[in-house]
Amino acid sequence: MSAANASLRLLGSEMHLIVGRRRNQAGILVRAAVRGRGTGFIASATSNGIFVALSALTIELALFLPLAVAVLSGDAIAGEANTGTLRYLLTVPVQRTRLLVIKYISLVIGAFVGVLVVTVAGIIAGGIFFGLGPVTLLSGDEIPLVEALGRVALAVLYITACLAGLAAIGLFVSTLTEQPIAAMITVTIISTAMWILDGISQLDWIHPWLPVHYWPSFADLFRNPMFFDSMRQGFASLAWARVAQKDITS
Amino acid sequence: MTHDGGVTVFDRNPRLRWAVPATLVALIVGGTLVGSVAASADSGLPPLTAQELLVQAQAPNATSVSGTVEAIADLGLPELPMSSSRGASPTAMLSGTNTARVWSDGAGGSRVALLADADEYDIVRNGQDVWAYSNADRTVEHYVLPDRDASTEIPANVSLPSTPQEAATQALAAIDSSTAVTTSGVDRVAGRDVYELILTPKSSDTLVAKVVIAMDGATFVPLRVQVYSTQMQEPAFEIGFTSVDFGAVDPALFAFTPPAGATVTEHPAGSMTKPTTDAPNGPKPTVVGTGWSTVAIMTVPADALAGTDSTPASDSGTQAASMLQSLPTTFGAWGSGKVLEGTLFTAILTDDGRVAIGAVSPTTLGAALAAS
Known part of the structure; x- marks a missing residue:
């Protein structure tokens, strides 16, 4: 069996675990159903269905999407250790580094699915209620719907990359405990604490070091022309988050 | 411990594994520090006197300028309750740190976009048309500037300088009684070498300690203005480029059409000529x-x-x-x-x-x- 094949099979079984679990399916439903208040894009939501999706992403970035990553990463190692299946995984002839990498990739794919579901559900619901058409950017210029959808796709990728940073922290936390709930709560607390710190203007010196500080920067994709300065810093803070994962690879 | 592959150094010394993230953190933090140290290193700009700098400043070697601008204000103003809603607006620039994007073609086209979280306030000038767009309010103000000849009428008793040198001398003489004008060494703004022109009030009554204007070493375009207060160490107000580009600007940026659904207020020419x-x-x-x-x-x-x-x-x-x-x-x-x-x-x-x-x-x- 080739190494690539083995990795793919591992990834397949991971994805089956993620998508197959009832609580994850329920989570996806909840995430798709959440609509409501928010800032920035909300004011524009009634003018175009696209903004419903963007508002939904803005709202869910604060709690629901990080929560989903926390649940998945809690399951990834601590969950397996808890049910005793981790030892079987470790006995198969797969290097631990590769096992971790596969676990991590499946977490990122899980995050991507979550973001995608929120976005697509938002566009469909927004399209039904408010219609779709040329989109007015934050700068007041209009772009055709197709170009706007392209920018939404970029936003999905950017938010997935942001959540990948949290997933790295989550995977690290998951290796510290055998209680999946403990890992989930820890990761949720970490992301929530970062959001709270980010909201306190007196602590602005710490903000550049908080990965979540750059998460809402996907809004910069909807300026004319697109603005990348803040998102570039977002990727730099991703590197910081990745550090958390490095210590368990050997 | 490992299944395929031999015993690694990490297996013999598990604690060594922590060296990997520790090294990465050291690299990231160290990289930031080294970057800022290198930034303050001296440049190869020839020294210029204040007068030479003023002469150069009158004919900047660049027509198009675009870039990102950061403004930091600490004016000591009381916080209004409404300032907590962090929308983009010109008044928001009066406190805290704010970012703007600017484009100018040096002729009649310019655009300033004040940025906030998922919000923007744009001021677009295209010839005699000036548009101000507020994304939060969905409003557009449309001003038409008066004809040039009318607004730039020069009073008869003012003798116009005929050369930039003469203009610089006149300008220095005009402010000499109140202000000491000096140049300092060079600095770096937005990754470019700049000259600094320092205006220091001679009066001890004023709250203004000094005004420092940084001009690009190659094009002499002002890149940063800092106003220092006698009350504090840091500048009380600072506005400067964090990145700047002197390449041509896409003229499409200056063609503004009010978006559908926005409230447009018209201010025809002549409505704003009288102060x-x-x-x-x-x-x-x-x-x-x-x-x-x-x-x-x-x-x-x-x-x-x-x-x-x-x-x-x-x-x-x-x-x-x-x-x-x-x-x-x-x-x-x-x-x-x-x-x-x-x-x-x-x-x-x-x-x-x-x-x-x-x-x-x-x-x-x-x-x-x-x-x-």
Whole structure:
């Protein structure tokens, strides 16, 4: 069996675990159903269905999407250790580094699915209620719907990359405990604490070091022309988050 | 421990595994520090005197400028309750750190975009058309500038300098009595070497310690302005490029069409030519002092104050009134009133309805009130 094949099979079984679990399916439903208040894009939501999706992403970035990553990463190692299946995984002839990498990739794919579901559900619901058409950017210029959808796709990728940073922290936390709930709560607390710190203007010196500080920067994709300065810093803070994962690879 | 592959150094010394993240952290932090140290290293710019710098500044070697601008303001203004909603607007630039994007083609096209979280305020100039777009309010203000010939009429008694050198000499002579103009070494702004022109007030009454203007070493375009207060170490107000580009700007950026659904207010040409000073309800201010310690004193119409006290017309009126009430009371030979002490200016609203404002301390301001 080739190494690539083995990795793919591992990834397949991971994805089956993620998508197959009832609580994850329920989570996806909840995430798709959440609509409501928010800032920035909300004011524009009634003018175009696209903004419903963007508002939904803005709202869910604060709690629901990080929560989903926390649940998945809690399951990834601590969950397996808890049910005793981790030892079987470790006995198969797969290097631990590769096992971790596969676990991590499946977490990122899980995050991507979550973001995608929120976005697509938002566009469909927004399209039904408010219609779709040329989109007015934050700068007041209009772009055709197709170009706007392209920018939404970029936003999905950017938010997935942001959540990948949290997933790295989550995977690290998951290796510290055998209680999946403990890992989930820890990761949720970490992301929530970062959001709270980010909201306190007196602590602005710490903000550049908080990965979540750059998460809402996907809004910069909807300026004319697109603005990348803040998102570039977002990727730099991703590197910081990745550090958390490095210590368990050997 | 490992299944495929031999025993690694990490297996023999598990603690060594922590060296991997530790090294990464050291690299990231160290990289940031090394970057800032290298940035302050000296450049190869030839030294220029203040006059030579002013001569160059009159003919910048670049027509198109675009980039990202950061403004940091610490004016010591009281925080208004509404400033907590972090929308983009010109008044938001008066406090905290704000980012803007600017484009200019050097001719009639320019655009400034004030950024906030998922919000933007754009000012677009295209020839004589000026558009101001507020994304939060969904409003567009459309101004038409008056004809050039009318606005740039030169008074007959002013002798025009014929060369940039002459203009520089005249400019230096005009401000010489109040200001010392010097250049400092070079610095770096937005990754470019800059000259610094320093204006230091000669008066000791003013709150302005110095004004530093950084000009690009190659194009002589001003890249940063810092205003220092006597009250603090850091600049009280600073605006400068964090990244700048002198390449051609896409003219499509200056073609603004109000988006569907926005409320457009038209301000035709001529509606904004007259300054407000000769409006019937705006009496001319009395000016006391000269140069940097100039104080302007105005009389506030009694009905304007009564309006904010009893029946406020709007939310902002209520907020302004309550903010006024929260200001400390001060008194002197001139009477008593409320004082607003900023880092760069002071304002006093007396109980008998006079307003004095200037870039001076409350004591100097009180003396000016007593003298008027």
